[in-house]
Amino acid sequence: QLCCTVELQCDKPAYTASLRSRSAIKSLILLACKDFYGELGSFPLTVGQISPGSSIGSFTFNVTVHKQLLSKLITCLALCSTVRDARISAVVQTVSDVS
Numbered sequence: 001q002l003c004c005t006v007e008l009q010c011d012k013p014a015y016t017a018s019l020r021s022r023s024a025i026k027s028l029i030l031l032a033c034k035d036f037y038g039e040l041g042s043f044p045l046t047v048g049q050i051s052p053g054s055s056i057g058s059f060t061f062n063v064t065v066h067k068q069l070l071s072k073l074i075t076c077l078a079l080c081s082t083v084r085d086a087r088i089s090a091v092v093q094t095v096s097d098v099s
Contacts, residue, residue, distance in 0.1 A: 001064050003048070005094045006077060009058040012086040016057045022047040025061055028088075032079040033072070043069060064098065
């Protein structure tokens with residue numbers, strides 16, 4: 001398993017607030033995954049701790065995924081670019097092995 005710390009930045013503060021839950025983050029990632037890969041169920045991931053980010057409208061969160069799914073996760077995060085007219089950028093900051 002790999003634990004990734006991701007910083008998510010959104011240009012709509014009101015929407016950023018609605019994203020700050022584990023279920024919302026997971027839905028966002030899985031939705032991007034479904035759009036790109038056409039699959040949803042075969043992507044087990046765990047969203048962990050959520051913390052304030054480095055700027056207004058941003059926060060960081062931890063995601064744990066299987067090693068083989070890391071590249072897929074990074075691709076999906078890159079695709080979380082526009083949701084409900086809000087521009088979102090999600091950047092993986094650190095990756096550590098927790099297995």
